[in-house]
Amino acid sequence: MNAFDELMAFQRETEALSQIAGRLGWDQETMMPRGAAEQRAEESGALQAVIHARRTDPRVGDWLAAADAPDQAGAAQLRLIRRSYERTQRVPADLATALARLTSRAQGVWAEARSKDDFAAFAPVLAEVVRLKREEGQALAGDGDAYDALMDEFEPGATGAQLQAMFDEMRPGLVALRQRALSQPEHPPVSGKFAAQKQMQLARELARQFGYDMTRGRLDKAVHPFSSGSGSDVRITTRTSEDDPFNCLYATIHETGHACYEQRIDPAYALSPLGQGVSMGVHESQSRIYENQLGRSRAYCGWLYGQMRDRFGDMGVADADAFYRAVNRVHRGFIRTESDEVQYNLHIMLRFDLERALIAGDLSVADLETAWNDRFKADFGYDVTRASDGCLQDVHWSVGLFGYFPTYSLGNVYAGCLHEALRQTVPDLEAQLADGDLTAATTWLEENVQRHGGLYEPRELITRACGAEPKAAPLMAYLDTKFGALYPT
Template structure:
């Protein structure tokens, strides 16, 4: 075997073990008995100890020196392995194990605190997590910015300063458009109860409509919806709300976007560094374009309106156009995952600013809830009523995912670019969506982006798909056109 072949054989086992760890995490959030939390944390720590040892094995460095990048795919594999090896080698094994153990414990603590609206019960766990992540960032940063070191784990070659500049350009136009929409007459909200069984049945129908392969996937319930896995085992979760079926339907479509990215990657990339999404920003571009530009379009919601009438009977909405306006209703609300397209990015910007302060040491956990509530009131114009609608609503910080939140908005920006290119390239896209047929859209995404997995760097992945470097302009134009039409502003 050549050095490259030996390296890839070694990495294949590491990839497989990492998949096992991911499946164990899925189990914890879906079906694991509550009493197993402590044992699970030790299991996750043990898996991380093995994975860290493999990722930092000195033989990797030797193979990298000898391996020849003879093709684009080989060069990309070597790039990913080198990056993983260099990052992992900077972090002591004991610290990596401690983070894995605390991450597993923290999820359960957060879930209980959220259910009881008790931030104080979660604060000690979060304080410890931030200390661990700051320590990790210190090793990774080599004297540079701590937050950038963590962000690089989710969006390689992106910096907090770049994101801040992007958000500063986006915010004024988003705030102005939101004000005009909120000042206009709003459509009514849904006023009906939708049974859980019906929601889950239609949720599955939506997943299939967007191309999710249930032969290599499954749908379960979780407190916070997520997608997990790659290759031939890609699982999603959703949640239900008696009076808000959109919570279920659009959470499902969002997670299906993630899952279809993973299912759409070339089979030959399985259990290699190219066999999963290249970054969380690119991943979010798939979930957000499935959920919003496609799933909330006038054409697709017309089809969904018919499916809801078939499933639930008369639920108090007169026609498809009214339903489209209700789906895209701009209104006050606390929850990021339920926010309309106009306000969603403002939720992300809030979290981005707060987590940068936490990692920099400029904000203490003891002051976090007050800082959140003050910032929310300033940004949205009304007060947070309870912790589960505020600082406890997202699971990300419990998992130590500092640097993840801004990738949601970056994904929106990428989705705007992709949608602009898609509409130019796909004939009669709206006609297909009006029939519940997403195939022309999802095929275009699979052919131009998804199949390549981690072959290219994140921004290069988007540029390859759309033909030009990504910017925020297509997203902002799309939002102004859509909501200008909806609200006649």
């Protein structure tokens, strides 16, 4: 074999090991017995050490120097392998292993602390995670910004300064729209008891409807909904509340967007750098457009209302219009994943500022809970009264995902651009959604985004799909139009 072929064969084994590592994480959040946490930490650390050794193997550098790309896809493979190789080389192996062991253990500590609303029980291990992530960021950044270096893993090319400017542009409009909605009588939610088993049955049907291939995936429950895997094994989770069926159904649609992205990448890219989503911002664009612009649209809500009425009977709403208002109600609340579209990005801006301060050393973990609660009161106008509604609600920091949160808002921006382009391409989309037909929408997303995997850089991919550089204006226009009608002056 030539250098390119040897490199790709080696890389295929590395990608397979990475998938196994991801499966350990899935098992930890779904099936693993609680008493196995310490052993799982050792297992995860050992596997991460092997993966790190392969990613820094000197032969990779030799192959990269000698390899000639046979085509466009090959050139993209080399670009991504080189980026990963250079990035991984900067992180000492003992640090990568320590992080894998620590975050595996910290995840269990977080879950226990969250269940007891006890931030103090989580703070020591979080402080250690922050210390190691700061060390990792500094190793990656050299003379640059440590937070930018961490964020680059999730959204290549993006910087904290760029995102801060985007957030500053978005914030006034979001705050004004929020104040407008909350100054009016609140749309009533659905009411009643919604059996968990029936929720899960409907959730599986919705996942299939949006294109999720259950022969190559599965839907389970977890504390925090997530998607895991790529190619022929892509798994999703959700959660249920008998008082709030939307928690389950829309979390499922959201994770289905992530999963369909992974399942629909060109099979020729399987177990290679191109065989996964190109960035978390693009990934989030798929989950958010599935969940919001499609799943929460007036047309689709009309169809979903009939499905839920048949399964659950009276839901305390008079008709499909009242159901649509219930699905999209702007309301006071604490939980990011349960937030409406208007306030969601304000949750992200809070986390973005706090985690940047943690990595910069401007905020200590000991002061995090107070800082969170103070910032939440300033942004949302009411007090956080328990840690599970505040700084313990998200799993991300426990598993070391610093730099991940801003990609949620970037994904919303990308979704706004994609939705605008989709509606121009499929002018009768409303009629299709009213029939519960997602085929045209999901096919367009497959053809223009999902099948390419990592072939293009994130902004290039969105630009090619939409015919213009991504910007916040389409998202803000969509929100103004939708919620302006729901909450007229």
